[in-house]
Amino acid sequence: MKLTEKQQLVLHELRKIGRKNAHLYRETQPYLHQKDCEKLALGDQACVFGMGGLTFQVAHRLGVSAPSVLSIFKALRRKGLVIREESYPDYQRARYWWPVGLAAELHAELQAAERVTP
Structure with a gap:
């Protein structure tokens, strides 16, 4: 799938945030790290809230405006590359975003790391 340079940058940064959050604790x-590992085992949808990235967070890291990142997130969502946290649709607040497929990738990575660690 062809992505613009900005879309690639935003997706890459969102993946970095998700990866950092998975390793955070x-x-x-x-205990908190184990809870995050349980979320990863449940898949992308379970990871969005709390482990995903926020629009303004990605914008700040890339040095661009939040509305610009939001429009890129929406385009990536249409392409099926990111999902948005939707658990409380009536609550007006920032929404988390998560790259599709990252949960499975991180889950496998962390399981392999656990097997290697004595």
């Missing part, structure tokens, strides 16, 4: 809070 590994050394300091094993």
Whole structure:
């Protein structure tokens, strides 16, 4: 699938955020890390809220405007590459975004890391 340079940058940054969040508590809070691993095992939809990235967070990291990132997220969503947190549609607040397929990738990665760690 062909993506623009901006779409690639936004998707890459969102993947970095998801990856960082999946590893976040590994050394300091094993219980919280385990809870995140359980979310990963349940798939993308379970990971969006809390582990995903926010529009303004991605915008800040890339040094662009949040509305610009939001329009890119919407285009990526139409292409089936990202999903949006939709658990509370009437609640007016920032929404989390998550790259499709990242949960399975991270779950496999973390399981392999656990097998290697004594």
